[in-house]
Amino acid sequence: MSRFSVVHQAERHVTHLAHPCDTCAARDYSSCAPLHADEQNRLTSIMQVVGVMPHQVIFDEAEPADHVFNVKEGSVKIFKLLADGRRQITGFLFLGDFLGLTHNDSYAYSAEALTPTQLCRFPRRKLEALLDELPKLEQRLLNIASHELAAAQDQMMLLGRKSARERVVSFLLLLSNASIRHGQSGNPIVLPMSRADIADYLGLTVETVSRTLTQLKAQGLIKLLDEKQISLVKPQTLQGIATGF
Amino acid sequence: MSRFSVVHQAERHVTHLAHPCDTCAARDYSSCAPLHADEQNRLTSIMQVVGVMPHQVIFDEAEPADHVFNVKEGSVKIFKLLADGRRQITGFLFLGDFLGLTHNDSYAYSAEALTPTQLCRFPRRKLEALLDELPKLEQRLLNIASHELAAAQDQMMLLGRKSARERVVSFLLLLSNASIRHGQSGNPIVLPMSRADIADYLGLTVETVSRTLTQLKAQGLIKLLDEKQISLVKPQTLQGIATGF
DNA sequence: CGGTCCTTTGACACAGGTCAAGTAATGTGG
DNA sequence: CCACATTACTTGACCTGTGTCAAAGGACCG
Numbered sequence: 001m002s003r004f005s006v007v008h009q010a011e012r013h014v015t016h017l018a019h020p021c022d023t024c025a026a027r028d029y030s031s032c033a034p035l036h037a038d039e040q041n042r043l044t045s046i047m048q049v050v051g052v053m054p055h056q057v058i059f060d061e062a063e064p065a066d067h068v069f070n071v072k073e074g075s076v077k078i079f080k081l082l083a084d085g086r087r088q089i090t091g092f093l094f095l096g097d098f099l100g101l102t103h104n105d106s107y108a109y110s111a112e113a114l115t116p117t118q119l120c121r122f123p124r125r126k127l128e129a130l131l132d133e134l135p136k137l138e139q140r141l142l143n144i145a146s147h148e149l150a151a152a153q154d155q156m157m158l159l160g161r162k163s164a165r166e167r168v169v170s171f172l173l174l175l176s177n178a179s180i181r182h183g184q185s186g187n188p189i190v191l192p193m194s195r196a197d198i199a200d201y202l203g204l205t206v207e208t209v210s211r212t213l214t215q216l217k218a219q220g221l222i223k224l225l226d227e228k229q230i231s232l233v234k235p236q237t238l239q240g241i242a243t244g245f
Numbered sequence: 246m247s248r249f250s251v252v253h254q255a256e257r258h259v260t261h262l263a264h265p266c267d268t269c270a271a272r273d274y275s276s277c278a279p280l281h282a283d284e285q286n287r288l289t290s291i292m293q294v295v296g297v298m299p300h301q302v303i304f305d306e307a308e309p310a311d312h313v314f315n316v317k318e319g320s321v322k323i324f325k326l327l328a329d330g331r332r333q334i335t336g337f338l339f340l341g342d343f344l345g346l347t348h349n350d351s352y353a354y355s356a357e358a359l360t361p362t363q364l365c366r367f368p369r370r371k372l373e374a375l376l377d378e379l380p381k382l383e384q385r386l387l388n389i390a391s392h393e394l395a396a397a398q399d400q401m402m403l404l405g406r407k408s409a410r411e412r413v414v415s416f417l418l419l420l421s422n423a424s425i426r427h428g429q430s431g432n433p434i435v436l437p438m439s440r441a442d443i444a445d446y447l448g449l450t451v452e453t454v455s456r457t458l459t460q461l462k463a464q465g466l467i468k469l470l471d472e473k474q475i476s477l478v479k480p481q482t483l484q485g486i487a488t489g490f
Numbered sequence: 491c492g493g494t495c496c497t498t499t500g501a502c503a504c505a506g507g508t509c510a511a512g513t514a515a516t517g518t519g520g
Numbered sequence: 521c522c523a524c525a526t527t528a529c530t531t532g533a534c535c536t537g538t539g540t541c542a543a544a545g546g547a548c549c550g
Contacts, residue, residue: 080402082489088402103391109398135380138387145390146348152397153354157325157333159404160448164506195529203405208506210530227515227529244327409538440497450539455498472497472547496547503540508533515528520521 003057004050007118039134046126050119058111058119059100065107067121068100074117075192078109079200089201090155092193095182098144100124114192159203162244167202168212170242172222176232188223188231248302249295252363284379291371295364303356303364304345310352312366313345319362320437323354324445334446335400337438340427343389345369359437404448407489412447413457415487417467421477433476
């Protein structure tokens, strides 16, 4: 039985895949012609809107990759596990982000909802068939993949070469920028994930994340409005810390 | 003046972009129909073969991304720098690999040759124009990007959660697998890069890389044939170490 | 051959991990 | 709505893996 509650059977529902201009604006994409109305219809006709609750699994690493998803609302974490349970979160996904793209038979990572989330779900076979006919769509996916690749390289720099302090600050700025891209002010920022999730994203322990945050607070660089909400007091200084000055 | 020596002006030269079957086989790609002869011609007609010597810069992060490259022979490192000079190598590239793909105006990383290298060079504008007409090509690029994304996530796992020992072993196996994909035996392996490069790839210091190698040697898991050539004595055990057992 | 660069090895330091305890937030059943 | 259990977060004391600094081989090169 399905782990999803099907919210809607396509009709008149939209996806950010079909609304390139929104997403492009939100993500700073360069080239992406909007789909025509009939192209949008073909896309939405193969799509379902599904809901998942926090901590619920969307898919597991290595299970058959039958669907591709697009975040319509909410937030998601994607991660990989080592044999002994060590975990690396490879990304936090928000409105408009994609998950499940792979050229293999199986998913390359696991995905779980952080908050109550709605996803646009596309059967992979049908989407791939559609790609052959809608080159614009393929172009968008390539753009998205390039974008994610660049983000992945930034993250490698962070994990390989930055100190705990630099990692935490980079993370805060990342969330701030993401929120700006989605039309919010970017300050204060909301953390939909736990400290453990932050730690597993930054390659640190919960304790180090916690200590680093209190240290930044003590230095007057941030303010902890509450556990899940942080205000950036000196964004300029923080920017400097994140980029290694 | 150009930093490249132009080796050949297209005529009858091939690129792995035009020979999908080779590359697919070499890379385990699932779906990639070969280009027809005339499609190949259109591709090779916009391409130049250029040569670079070891330590020579192919392009620098943040410079205008006017070309896309495909490794025809040799090996390349791509990396990012922090303000204070800390370096993270985000990939080593070999025959058939791509570099320079970005959806931004500028490159996301710097690239340098490790060994004497020949590259197929495509003017970005012309290639993008061609992509609109050859959807097969775009499909291949999307496949490649997905593949690289998966590799990037593995690398995040390595950098965020693995010990020095696990990182070095993972790296040796990575090189071994790459060499197998290119038709070699995969053992012993050849390291075209310096210890410093390995360190910057694994998020370690030169000293730690060196110490870890001598330790693995002392335990009889590898043999250092010479500084640049390593034989994997117990591949099975090494595999276990790399995956966290 | 003498110099330069790369690699290895050693001694020591420290950032961040581990273990343990305390406190605050959240959820649950009565 | 309140006791109580559970989970999440913070803080402290201590430890260890890896970094830092220094020096000694080796390889390569003019």
